[in-house]
Amino acid sequence: MKPYIVEEFSNGILLFTINRPEKRNAVNYEIMDGLEHALNLANNKKVKVFAITGAGDLAFCSGGDLSAFHCLRTEDEAFEMLNRMSDLLxxxxxxxxPTVALLNGTAVGGGCELASACDFRIARKNVKAGFIQGTLAITTGWGGGTFVSEKLLPANAMKMLMEASLYDTKQLEDLGFVQMIADGDLLESSKHFLEKMLRLDVNVLKAYKMMFINKWEKAGLKERVKEEVRRCSELWEDEAHHKQVAKFLGIK
Known part of the structure; x- marks a missing residue:
């Protein structure tokens, strides 16, 4: 089974699906390769919207695959992995x-960072999401802390990051993290949400997106993400983190 699926629809949506439901759609190096491939395809002039979702109905993305990344012990080893994924995000x-995260299931840790890198988030009812990295004695390390601080009111962004908790769909909507709660089919709901955008010429969409990109550039976003990655790498090396990961994986 291919770990990811890329589909292009006639209405201009390019959909990237993490296809690892048995691993709760956790990110490994194959998923990174797939996301890079999909992002390159998204530059095609026929694509108007880039969407990301997960296979199944349990998880959008559970973050980094701890079984794959548990072997990373030092600050330098962690930085290499974190830096690669942060560059992609x-x-x-x-x-x-425009980019949209279709939250078909739980988005935790790095999965929440992936969702926060998108312009919009549409969630199925009863979905939960949160930056739970703090429970593993680390911070966000893929840029999610920086991204969410640009997207939400400061107090709401701080709450999500510092509480390291999961929030239900209504709470996520109240915080401003989710823009729409879907009742039925998630992809169909996203088409309805994006309907008016998809009517516009792609160059109009690009021109408006560039207004925000120019703002982020002036705010030094890329440099702030690098600092976030370095801070997480430093904490990754600490014994406190390795103990929490071992506990989570059931390793004695």
């Missing part, structure tokens, strides 16, 4: 077209 954040 910055590329997603800066994509010159």
């Amino acid at each position: 910055v590329k997603l954040f800066y994509l010159q077209k």
Whole structure:
């Protein structure tokens, strides 16, 4: 089974699906390769909107695959992995077209960072999401802390980051993290949400997106993400983090 699926629809939506439901759609190096491939395809002039979702109905993305990344012990080893994924999420954040995360299931840790890199988030009812990295004695490390601080009111962004908790769909909507709660089919709901955008010429969409990209550039977003990655790498090396990961994986 291919770990990811890329589909292009006639209405201009390019959909990237993490296809690892048995691993709660956790990110490994194959998923990183797939996301990079999809982002390159998203630059095609026929694509008006880039969307991301997960396979199944349990998880959008559970963050980094701890079974794959548990072997990373030192600050330098962690930085290499975190930096690669953060570069991809910055590329997603800066994509010159609207982007949307379709939260088909739980988005935790790095999964919440992936969702925060998108312009919009549409969630199925009863979905939960949160930046739970603090429970593993680390911070966000893929740029999510920086992204969410640009998207939400400061107090709401701080709440989500510092509480390291999961929030239900209504709470996520109240915080401003989710823009729409879907009743039925998630992809169909997203088409309804994006309907008016998809009517516009792609160059109009790009021109408006560039207004925000220029703002983020002036705010030094890329440099702030690098600092976020470095802070997480430092904490990653600490014994406190390794103990929490071992506890989570059931390793004695």
